[in-house]
Each structure stands twice: as structure tokens, then as C-alpha cells.
Amino acid sequence: MELLEQRIKKDGIVKAGNVLKVDSFLNHQIDIKLMNEIGKEFKRIFSGSQITKILTIEASGIAIAAIVAQYFDVPVVFAKKSRSINLDGSVYSTKIESFTHKRVYDVIVSKKYLSADDRILIVDDFLANGCAVDGLIDLIEEAGAVLEGVGIIIEKGFQDGGKRLRERGIRVESLAIIDSMNDETGEIVFRH
Amino acid sequence: MELLEQRIKKDGIVKAGNVLKVDSFLNHQIDIKLMNEIGKEFKRIFSGSQITKILTIEASGIAIAAIVAQYFDVPVVFAKKSRSINLDGSVYSTKIESFTHKRVYDVIVSKKYLSADDRILIVDDFLANGCAVDGLIDLIEEAGAVLEGVGIIIEKGFQDGGKRLRERGIRVESLAIIDSMNDETGEIVFRH
Numbered sequence A, B: 001m002e003l004l005e006q007r008i009k010k011d012g013i014v015k016a017g018n019v020l021k022v023d024s025f026l027n028h029q030i031d032i033k034l035m036n037e038i039g040k041e042f043k044r045i046f047s048g049s050q051i052t053k054i055l056t057i058e059a060s061g062i063a064i065a066a067i068v069a070q071y072f073d074v075p076v077v078f079a080k081k082s083r084s085i086n087l088d089g090s091v092y093s094t095k096i097e098s099f100t101h102k103r104v105y106d107v108i109v110s111k112k113y114l115s116a117d118d119r120i121l122i123v124d125d126f127l128a129n130g131c132a133v134d135g136l137i138d139l140i141e142e143a144g145a146v147l148e149g150v151g152i153i154i155e156k157g158f159q160d161g162g163k164r165l166r167e168r169g170i171r172v173e174s175l176a177i178i179d180s181m182n183d184e185t186g187e188i189v190f191r192h
Helices: A002-011 A032-045 A061-072 A131-143 A161-167 B002-011 B032-045 B061-072 B131-143 B161-167
Strands: A013-015 A019-021 A053-057 A076-082 A091-098 A103-110 A119-127 A146-156 A172-181 A188-190 B013-015 B019-021 B053-057 B076-082 B091-098 B103-110 B119-127 B146-156 B172-181 B188-190
Touching: A002 A032, A002 A146, A002 A172, A002 A188, A032 A061, A032 A146, A032 A172, A032 B061, A053 A061, A053 A131, A061 A076, A061 A119, A061 B032, A061 B061, A076 A131, A091 A131, A103 A131, A119 A131, A119 A161, A131 A146, A131 A161, A146 A161, A161 A172, B002 B032, B002 B146, B002 B172, B002 B188, B032 B061, B032 B146, B032 B172, B053 B061, B053 B131, B061 B076, B061 B119, B076 B131, B091 B131, B103 B131, B119 B131, B119 B161, B131 B146, B131 B161, B146 B161, B161 B172
Parallel strands: A053 A076, A053 A119, A119 A146, A146 A172, B053 B076, B053 B119, B119 B146, B146 B172
Antiparallel strands: A013 A019, A076 A103, A091 A103, A172 A188, B013 B019, B076 B103, B091 B103, B172 B188
């Protein structure tokens, strides 16, 4: 998505350790106009899918999911991170390792909001090693729902999450895929 | 807001300890159509204010803020909860006590995304004791920004947050104010 790549080049900041800071428009301050264009693009890409619900994980996926959901006219469900959960049978749960925060979260969705009738589009801001998406897929499988696809804003193509998910036969659509970044020059190379 | 009160009556569940569960449409699964109506209502209420940014706090405020921001045509900034922050001077920070989670969070906003030129509308899902809003106001004051008002979806009118904020001269607009709830009968009484 040209508009997105331009914005990443203009406002993204490459940091050591393959970190890309896009908090001026994507995950701390949020450019809602850009999110609208992203929503339209996901709707175009997934127009052949009968999606009933958008699933994401707190916190940075929520704004994106909410805006995207308007174009599909479906509800959003966001999985919650929890440190101490009461597994009373009312939730689907899994564990997700966060490399950014160097810890493992329990992640839950109420059984009331995912069912075998649902056809799910997962939406998130970043795809790197894919742990968050793996966890969301676990929840979808627990519910017996159908995964229609995964919509990602920025995929770090030099990490293996996208490759691994696609090899499992999952439809992963990333609006920008970065093949390499250089924190000394600031250069960002996109895959086309 | 009639549509919202009807929805709370229909789908809200009153639990012991003055807990109102609205996670079927507001803060776990999100009814985006309802959020759009809420966005329009806040725009109507605050149409006389020159708002430059919507401020909220992760996680449940984010979807609301994103949808509301469309009607004001401004960016969203969400304050981040943190357990260990590096106070290197790049962020505004405060502490917020969460009664729900029985702990104190450090809450931060990057100095890049709040400035003395900003006129802020705070948006959140619930107002009870007002601790979250107090914290967001701290951040706005640190930045020297102007607080135009606070837009709340559900105010627990039997707790003192709204009263206290209004007594400070802050414009608080709640789309539904609950005067009392009964977890045995399920009754919810709204203020009109």
C-alpha cells in the first residue's frame, strides 16, 4: 500500500535491534484518516470473504480493528492480556510470548464472543515472529470458528512469522512488508 | 442518550459490588455501529469546542476514541500503562490507581504527542471514582495543553468521580448516568 509505505518512510524511525518506531501515527498517536484508508484496503482485499467478526489483541490492535470493522460492518472482539486468570470455563485461553516485553501473557476471549458460526479476520499492527497471531489462532480453533485470514499493517519480512503462517496455509495479507532496515542510515527496504 | 440506555438495559449485567458488565457491546466485544452513534453524539455535544486531539487510556478507551475521532477529524493519543518506565524525560507520566485491578499503574504519554497547542477531549468508557480521568488531566497539565472536556459513555453517578471533576470546573459529559443498580433484581436506574 503506497500511502502506508510513504508514511513509514516519512515518519518511521529505525532503532537498533530491528525496532521500527511508528508511534507517531500507528500505535501511540493514531492517524485516523490513515486508518480509514487501511480499513478500505483490507475490505478490498478480503471482499470475497464472508467475515462475521474482527479479532485483535489489546492494546495496539484495537484502534485499527475498530476502524477496519466499519468497512466490514461487523463487531470487533479484542483478546485480553491477563496475569492471573480465573479459568472457570467461561473463556478461551492461550499463552502468548511477548518479545517486546520479555514475558508470557495469558490471553483470553470470553466464550460468548467467539463461536463455531464465526468467520474471523484477525487484524494487528505488526507481524514479526507471529506469536500474537499464533495465540489468536489458538483461540479461534478452541471456539471452532473459521479463520478467513490475517490482515497486518506492517510485516517484518526478515522475521519468520509471515512465512510460517503462510506455510500453514493461512491467508496473511500485509499492507507493507519490510525486507530490511538499517538503524544507522535509517533506510527501510520494502518487498514488492 | 436513549439508544445507549436501551442497550445497557437490554445487554448490561449487574453484578455484586456495583459492577456493570457491558462486555458484549462496549469493552470486550464492541458494537461499532453503536460507537458510531456515540461518536456523532459527542461531536454534537462538543461542537462548540476547537478540539485538536482525543486522549484516552489503554485498553478499553481505544476503540471508542478511534471511532469518536473520526467525527472531530483529529488524531487519537492513548496513554500507556507501564510497570517499569524509563523516565528519561521523553514522556509525561503520572500514577493511576485501578480499583478494578487493585494496583497502581505508571501511565505515560510521549512528549511528542501532547503540547501546549493542543485542545484535548478526554474519552473513556466508564467514569466511577475518576482516577483514570484525574491521571489523564495530570498529563494534559504537564504538557500545558487545554482540556476542553471529558466525554464518558457510562458514568456511575453513585460514585464521586463525576461530581468531583465537575466541582473542579471541568466539563464532563456522560451519555448515560446510572444513579443506582441492583444486582439481585438487575434493575438499573438512569439519571435524567
